[in-house]
Amino acid sequence: MKKWGIAAVLYLALVIGGYSVYAEWFADEKQPESHGHNQSASYESSKSREKSAPHDESQGHSDHAEANNSSHQHGSSAAHEGSSEVSVFVKSDQDELKIFLKDKSANPVEDLEVNHEKLLHLIVVDDQLHKYYHLHPEQTGKGEFTIGNNLPDGFYKAFVDIKPKNLAYHVAPVPFIVGNPGMSTHSRGLQPDETLSKNVDGENVKLTMSSFKANEPVTLTFDLDKTNLTPYLGAMGHVVILDENAQNFLHVHPANDKDTVFETQFEKPGIYKIWAEFKQNGKVRAFSFVVEIK
Structure with a gap:
């Protein structure tokens, strides 16, 4: 009976000791997981601050250009188009051109900064790069701009130059057609000028x-x-x-x-x-x- 009592005490001590070791190990394992969660929250907060920063005029051109000339130039390259958070749509009617600005959730983009005295600059070229128009449509609705359509029948590309607040934007060509131009005559045959x-x-x-x-x-x-x-x-x-x-x-x-x-x-x-x-x-x-x- 005395041996049984000693054995019971030893067994109880082993159980208590084992639980203490397990509890300490479990706490150590949980601590990094909690730390990782805090890092994630800090990262998301940082990303939110970056997204809410004012749109810089330099967005959209090459990294080299940004380093050398961020305040005087903006534009696009194919590498940046996929990162734009604004989509541009151009609708050509008989009497007017309409430009629609949408975010990734298809909501109108209407919070724009004035850029060289205008909210929106519309650059239009024909398919042969012979015709060039620098236009300034007026805002007619949320994320909507309109201007009269005086373009001859033809195939065109529009470049919408805007500065959305809090959204990344990179100018990309938007093809559209005016009237019934027939077949495209774009030859891609520009010849360098002999004298500038x-x-x-x-x-x-x-x-x-x-x-x-x-x-x-x-x-x-x-x-x-x-x-x-x-x-x-x-x-x-x-x-x-x-x-x-x-x-x-x-x-x-x-x-x-x-x-x-x-x-x-x-x-x-x-x-x-x-x-x-x-x-x-x-x-x-x-x-x-x-x-x-x-």
């Missing part, structure tokens, strides 16, 4: 480029009569650049408030068309140049 000097309405503009190489900073200097040159949309000029397939879009502003000098960068070799807009004697003119980047 153009005359429109008696006004001469000469373009000088610091480089014709891809993936390095390029300065575009425009020589023109500045006697009656006045600001246009808050700048001394505007430059829009498209590759020959009208897929990659750049909208570049002057490097300062006085000179017609622009800084940019071409991501890939190829043929590009440049439209430079200046307001002289109260009239806005677009001077186009075709260059080859190697």
Whole structure:
């Protein structure tokens, strides 16, 4: 009986000791799991703060361009289109063009920042990159803009330049058709200009480029009569650049408030068309140049 009592005491001590070890081990195992949950919460909070930051004008162009020229240029490349949180739709009627802005949940996007005096800049080109229009539709509803349609029948691409608040956005081409143009005549056959000097309405503009190489900073200097040159949309000029397939879009502003000098960068070799807009004697003119980047 005495041996049985000693055995019972030893058994009870073993059970209690084993439970204590188990409880301590279990607590140690649970602690990292709780710590991981706190890390996740901190990460989500950080992402929320990033998403709510003001939209920067530099969003949408190459990483190299951002490093060199974030305040003077914005646009798109194919690599960025998938990360855009705003979708653009263009509807062409007989008398008007309508632009619809939707987020990923198909809700209207209406919280936009004023960008060079306008909420929305609409750049339209035809399929041969012969015709160029810089338009400014008026807001007619939530996430909806409208402008009269005076375009000839044809195949077009629209580039909607906006600055949504709290949403990432990258400009991408939106194809649309006006009227009954028949078959597309897009030949993708742009030829580089032999001389970079153009005359429109008696006004001469000469373009000088610091480089014709891809993936390095390029300065575009425009020589023109500045006697009656006045600001246009808050700048001394505007430059829009498209590759020959009208897929990659750049909208570049002057490097300062006085000179017609622009800084940019071409991501890939190829043929590009440049439209430079200046307001002289109260009239806005677009001077186009075709260059080859190697």
